[in-house]
Amino acid sequence: MIDILGKRYWFFALSLLIILPGMILWAKNGLPLAIDFTGGSILEVSFASGQAPDNAEVFNLYQSQGITDVQVQPTGEKDVLIIRTPFLDETQQAQMIKAMESTYNDKVTIRTADSVGPTVGQEVASRAAMAVAIAGLAVVLYVTYAFRGIPHALRYGICAIIAMLHDILIVMSLVNIGGKFFGWQVDSMFLTALLTVIGFSVQDKIVVFDRIRENTAVLRRLPFETLVNHSIVQTLQRSINTQLMTVEFMLLSLALFGGVTLREFAVILLVGLLSGTYSSIFIAAPSLVVWEKKEWRTWFKSNKPRTATS
Amino acid sequence: MTRKTTTYFVIILLVVGAVIWVNLPSSSIHIGNFVRDLETKLGLDLRGGMQVVLEVDLPADSEVTTQSMEDAKTIFENRANGLGVSEVVFQVAGNRRIVGEFPGLTNTEEVISVLRQVGQLAFVPMGKTPIAEGTTVNVDLAQLTGGTSTIPTTTPEANPDGTATTETPTLSAIMTGSDLTKVGVTQDQLGNYEIAFELSDHGKQVFADFTSAHVGDILGIVLDNKVISTPQIQSAITEGSGVIQGSFTLDTANALAIQLRYGSLPVPFVVAESRVVGPTLGSESLQKSLIAGLIGLFIVMLFMGLFYRVPGLIADLAIIIFAGITISVYKLIPVTLTMAGIAGFLLSTGSALDANILIFERMKEELRNGRSVKQAVGLGFQRAWPSIRDSNIATLITSLILFWFGSQYGATIVKGFAVTLFLGIAISLFTALMVTRTLLTILFDRVKPTNLARWFGI
Numbered sequence: 229m230i231d232i233l234g235k236r237y238w239f240f241a242l243s244l245l246i247i248l249p250g251m252i253l254w255a256k257n258g259l260p261l262a263i264d265f266t267g268g269s270i271l272e273v274s275f276a277s278g279q280a281p282d283n284a285e286v287f288n289l290y291q292s293q294g295i296t297d298v299q300v301q302p303t304g305e306k307d308v309l310i311i312r313t314p315f316l317d318e319t320q321q322a323q324m325i326k327a328m329e330s331t332y333n334d335k336v337t338i339r340t341a342d343s344v345g346p347t348v349g350q351e352v353a354s355r356a357a358m359a360v361a362i363a364g365l366a367v368v369l370y371v372t373y374a375f376r377g378i379p380h381a382l383r384y385g386i387c388a389i390i391a392m393l394h395d396i397l398i399v400m401s402l403v404n405i406g407g408k409f410f411g412w413q414v415d416s417m418f419l420t421a422l423l424t425v426i427g428f429s430v431q432d433k434i435v436v437f438d439r440i441r442e443n444t445a446v447l448r449r450l451p452f453e454t455l456v457n458h459s460i461v462q463t464l465q466r467s468i469n470t471q472l473m474t475v476e477f478m479l480l481s482l483a484l485f486g487g488v489t490l491r492e493f494a495v496i497l498l499v500g501l502l503s504g505t506y507s508s509i510f511i512a513a514p515s516l517v518v519w520e521k522k523e524w525r526t527w528f529k530s531n532k533p534r535t536a537t538s
Numbered sequence: 539m540t541r542k543t544t545t546y547f548v549i550i551l552l553v554v555g556a557v558i559w560v561n562l563p564s565s566s567i568h569i570g571n572f573v574r575d576l577e578t579k580l581g582l583d584l585r586g587g588m589q590v591v592l593e594v595d596l597p598a599d600s601e602v603t604t605q606s607m608e609d610a611k612t613i614f615e616n617r618a619n620g621l622g623v624s625e626v627v628f629q630v631a632g633n634r635r636i637v638g639e640f641p642g643l644t645n646t647e648e649v650i651s652v653l654r655q656v657g658q659l660a661f662v663p664m665g666k667t668p669i670a671e672g673t674t675v676n677v678d679l680a681q682l683t684g685g686t687s688t689i690p691t692t693t694p695e696a697n698p699d700g701t702a703t704t705e706t707p708t709l710s711a712i713m714t715g716s717d718l719t720k721v722g723v724t725q726d727q728l729g730n731y732e733i734a735f736e737l738s739d740h741g742k743q744v745f746a747d748f749t750s751a752h753v754g755d756i757l758g759i760v761l762d763n764k765v766i767s768t769p770q771i772q773s774a775i776t777e778g779s780g781v782i783q784g785s786f787t788l789d790t791a792n793a794l795a796i797q798l799r800y801g802s803l804p805v806p807f808v809v810a811e812s813r814v815v816g817p818t819l820g821s822e823s824l825q826k827s828l829i830a831g832l833i834g835l836f837i838v839m840l841f842m843g844l845f846y847r848v849p850g851l852i853a854d855l856a857i858i859i860f861a862g863i864t865i866s867v868y869k870l871i872p873v874t875l876t877m878a879g880i881a882g883f884l885l886s887t888g889s890a891l892d893a894n895i896l897i898f899e900r901m902k903e904e905l906r907n908g909r910s911v912k913q914a915v916g917l918g919f920q921r922a923w924p925s926i927r928d929s930n931i932a933t934l935i936t937s938l939i940l941f942w943f944g945s946q947y948g949a950t951i952v953k954g955f956a957v958t959l960f961l962g963i964a965i966s967l968f969t970a971l972m973v974t975r976t977l978l979t980i981l982f983d984r985v986k987p988t989n990l991a992r993w994f995g996i
Contacts, residue, residue: 318812322647338814341646345593345810356952359943363936370935374928416951420878423955424885427936431889431929435896438925466892466899469845473838473895474888481834482827490827497881 230464233457236514243394243511250401253408259400260407262415265353269316269343273325274308276335281328286311289331293324308339315343356419360426364389367430375437378444383519388433391512395429396422398503399496406492417493425500428475429507432467436508439463440516452520456513464509471505543983546976554859560866576869581876581954583815584824587641588649591811594634602634606804609796611636613803614653617762621652632946635810644814653809655762659715659798663748664756668768669707676708677760709760712748717741721799723791724781731791733782735798742778750774761797831884838891846898847995848987852977853894860890860969867961878955882937886962889930893970896922902996911987915978919971926970933963 263270275281283300286309290298299312316324321341328336368385375381399422406412439459447455476498483494518524559565560576567574582589592614594602607630614636618626627639643649660677669675720736737745749757749771759767759782769782786794839857842850864883868875901918909917937960944953987993 317809318646318650338644338646340814341644342813343646343809343811344813345591345808352951355943359940359952362943363939366935366939367932370932371928374931417877420881420951420955423878423940423952424881427885427933427959428888430936431892431933434929434932435892435925438928442921442924462903463899466895469895469899470888470892473841474891477837477841478831478834478884478888481830481837485826485830485833490830493877 229458229461231457232460232509233453233514233517236510236517239510239514243398243507247394247397247401250404251397253404254400257404257408260403260411260413262413262418263312263342263344264415264419265350267315267344267350269313269321269341271311271313271321271324271341272303272308272339273311273328274305274337274339275332276307276337278307280307280309281332281334283309285332286328289327290324293327295320295324315345317343352416353419356423360423363426364392371434371437374434375441378441380520383516384437384440387512387515387519388430388437390515391433391507392426392429394507394511395425395500395503398507399425399500402496402499406495410492412492418496421493421496421500424497425504428501429504432470432504432508433512436460436463436467436513440513453517456517460509460513467505467509471502475501475505543976543979546972547980550859550973550976553863557859557862557866560869561862574870574872577872578865578869579872579874580824581874581879582639582641583877584875585641586644586815587639588643588646588815589811589813590638590640590650590653590809591631592636592638592653592807593810595806595808602805604630604633607633607636609799609804610807612793612796614638616797617653617655618649621649631950636807637950646812646814650809650812658762659718660711660760661713662709662711662758662760663752664709664758664768666755668756668770669758669765671765671768673765674706674763675760675765676706677763678708678710679714709758711760712757713741713744715798717744718798721795723788723795726781726783730783731786731788732784733786733791733795733798734779735782736779739778742776745778745780746774746776750776759798766797767794842891842894845995846895848981848993849894849898849901849974849978850995852981853891853898853974855977856894856969856973857887857890859973860887860966863965863969864958864962867965868958873957873961874954875958876951876954878951879958882955882958882960883962886959886966889933889963890966890969893922893926893930893966894974896926897970897974902994905990905994905996911982911990915975915982919975923971926967930963930967934960937963 280286280302283302286300287298290296290300290311290313295313295316297314301310301312303310321343325336325338328334368382368389371385371388372381375384403412403414403418407414412418436459439462440456443455443459443462447458450458479494479498479501483491483498565576567576592610594607596602611628611630614628615626618628618638618640621640621643623640623643625641629637629639631637638653640649658677660679662675662677717738717740718735719738719741720734722734724732724734726732753771753773755771756768757771758765759769767782767784769784772783782794835857839854842853842857844850846853864886867873873879897918900921901914904914904917904921905911937956940952941956941960944950944956990996
């Protein structure tokens with residue numbers, strides 16, 4: 229039988245390897261927050277003449293109207309510009325459109341115009357975090373109840389949540405890396421993706437834990453580590469198939485063929501849900517073993533190899 | 539077939555029939571006053587339009603009552619009627635915000651200026667003949683200047699320039715809403731609803747003078763140049779308070795009282811957020827993604843069939859039924875579909891598939907252990923059930939908490955996600971346990987497969 233648990237510290241290290249770069253970027257640059265969360269205005273305009281003015285010209289026009297901290301971004305299309313500014317209300321926005329029309333003698337059409345006050349977004353984010361925290365607590369309680377028939381039921385709930393946090397960190401790391409290299413942003417779509425990952429993660433952990441629960445009753449003589457390893461291997465085929473079908477097939481087609489607006493969303497989901505399956509096997513179940521053996525007592529003691537015996 | 543299986547099969551057939559009916563293009567439900575058109579409702583992010591978040595402009599610790607939020611919502615709705623578009627929706631989100639959605643609109647400046655406009659309430663004499671409610675009129679406030687109590691003599695019949703009647707009539711106001719100090723809904727001895735009001739000292743004087751001279755005349759009430767009520771003066775009102783009678787229901791009386799009470803809003807509001815989603819962006823992206831979703835679904839079904847063979851095909855059927863039921867429930871409730879809502883739907887589809895996979899993997903295990911097909915089907919469901927139950931209950935708990943939080947604090951994304959996830963999970967439990975199981979039981983009651991490799995892919 230495949231020995232997955234014996235290499236558990238390698239898998240922990242692998243996760244760390246993926247999480248750390250994103251966390252370093254996070255610490256260095258801060259989260260790439262979209263105006264959904266920071267407040268501000270985004271204006272996407274198209275110019276009827278088919279040729280948008282120079283970025284620098286538009287920048288100067290905004291400066292001359294007393295609006296500083298402006299970012300003008302070209303898009304793939306020649307006639308379209310994206311202009312990011314601090315929060316502008318609708319009158320200021322309309323003024324700028326008029327100013328552009330008269331300065332460049334062109335007809336300016338608004339494609340999208342978003343203005344978010346500074347407080348709204350932060351509240352949404354902190355409340356979503358709060359909701360997730362409370363849901364996590366409820367899951368711990370429920371799992372403890374559902375696993376009450378076997379020893380240390382509370383551990384299963386807590387390990388499920390640890391693995392869920394792992395998945396959140398993977399996704400956070402991804403968005404920080406994507407933010408650095410592809411201009412990804414933490415916006416409300418990202419929040420949606422994160423919620424989906426969390427929902428999937430918890431469900432997947434419980435399926436794997438269920439097998440341990442079942443085997444605990446049947447295979448009482450086996451050492452805990454062997455029993456957990458056995459359970460993982462038994463559910464492996466299901467984990468792979470579920471992951472393939474529910475996730476990769478659907479999301480890959482979304483990422484490849486879906487609208488541009490969905491691409492970033494699909495990639496984040498793809499990685500997040502993959503992590504959801506991965507962490508059930510390589511984080512959640514091994515954590516149970518680490519806890520059972522209280523391995524942290526040996527972590528900082530000596531240079532003895534950490535890959536455990538079994 | 540056992541009786542239980544037969545019952546289940548009939549239930550499934552009935553559900554499928556209902557699903558097909560709901561999804562017929564012409565279906566709609568009329569039960570008494572209850573009407574549902576069974577259209578799929580798309581959220582703003584998918585169909586394009588504008589969203590405005592209005593926030594109470596008072597210090598964060600000040601108390602804002604639910605009543606004043608509801609009143610403000612009514613007032614915004616009235617104001618938005620002036621935009622002349624249908625399907626404008628206002629929702630109170632949390633205790634300090636109102637979210638307005640304007641499908642199809644992109645002109646931020648116009649929409650916001652309409653929402654900002656302060657209601658101008660005026661009392662105008664209309665002589666003996668009332669002007670129909672809802673008529674647009676011009677209100678001349680010239681008579682009011684200086685707060686004098688001059689009683690105007692002009693009536694609509696006496697339009698000074700004698701212009702044609704097709705033109706908007708101009709009426710002179712004797713008093714504006716600012717002279718109302720108190721407005722409430724009361725009931726008379728017969729239980730009819732009426733609106734009681736009290737006037738300021740200035741208003742009391744104006745009213746006393748005017749009503750004593752014009753008993754029997756109509757004193758129209760005009761809000762934002764629109765006639766909203768045309769009560770007749772029954773007797774002179776000299777003590778500064780009176781009632782407006784009419785055939786009101788509680789709701790219409792309340793609505794009028796709100797309009798009278800607040801030509802302006804009960805609490806000040808600012809625009810905290812406004813967004814425009816270009817409709818082309820929305821629909822193009824939606825269509826592409828729909829096609830992509832269908833391609834993905836096709837591959838999934840193909841894979842299920844290849845990997846699990848006959849049970850896989852039955853699971854495919856169950857997934858189609860799952861999707862049909864879910865979409866019908868969205869139409870019945872109705873659920874407004876947003877991006878987040880679709881994510882919740884996809885996750886629950888995944889969960890429905892996962893339930894089938896769990897069951898089939900267990901069935902294969904039992905078959906490999908040498909059980910008969912019938913036993914393996916039974917055991918597969920029995921053994922997979924605890925994991926399906928517990929994992930789905932955990933997700934149901936999560937979605938309930940997310941829903942509660944989302945609606946409590948106006949986080950619409952969280953709420954939209956939670957609603958579709960909850961419904962999807964509940965329905966997936968039904969399809970995995972009832973549809974897949976019943977169909978498999980019926981099938982293997984009649985057919986005794988001998989070649990396990992071909993039938994189950996072992």
